[in-house]
């Protein structure tokens with residue numbers, strides 16, 4: 001499988017939405033939310049394509065230290081996005097279930113790390129909220145460590161705030 005990582009464009013939103021609905025069954029983002037995130041910070045919104053189709057994506061914004069305990073506290077990313085902030089916040093990373101466990105999610109994260117460190121060299125670290133199942137697996141493998149549990153992050157599941165530090 002040949003993989004290409006590219007910046008997302010408006011033309012990709014329908015394919016992203018298709019994957020979003022398939023993998024995020026409880027609270028999928030809608031089309032307008034995805035478009036808003038793309039317009040907010042296009043440098044932090046990447047897609048993965050194989051030879052035939054879009055199979056994964058990662059969305060992010062830039063923030064300052066921002067105490068929060070629930071998704072509701074931060075869901076208006078346009079209110080906390082600050083290009084001069086010190087922290088890249090990964091909003092979501094998703095891979096089409098048919099192509100999971102093939103390295104696509106890790107490639108998206110590592111490409112984002114590289115692009116951000118080139119374009120925004122003042123950024124010192126990455127934050128994200130992981131679902132429990134990915135804390136000691138996917139994110140540990142990608143050099144994130146645990147900051148603290150967020151038991152009330154979503155009505156339906158808890159989260160764990162995790163961090164990666166740029167060298």
Ligand SMILES: CC(C)(COP(=O)(O)OP(=O)(O)OC[C@H]1O[C@@H](n2cnc3c(N)ncnc32)[C@H](O)[C@@H]1OP(=O)(O)O)[C@@H](O)C(=O)NCCC(=O)NCCS
Nearest residue numbers: 023093094095100101102103104105106130131133137138
């Ligand atoms: C999380 C996700 C993006 C990982 O993408 P991926 O392309 O499958 O990941 P990679 O192939 O780069 O890495 C695979 C690693 O992820 C972890 N992983 C994959 N699926 C997992 C699962 N269902 N449960 C727990 N860990 C899992 C494992 O550590 C695995 O490593 P291993 O093969 O050495 O055991 C993908 O599983 C996904 O889209 N999940 C649903 C969407 C989601 O919940 N995203 C937000 C996560 S907080």
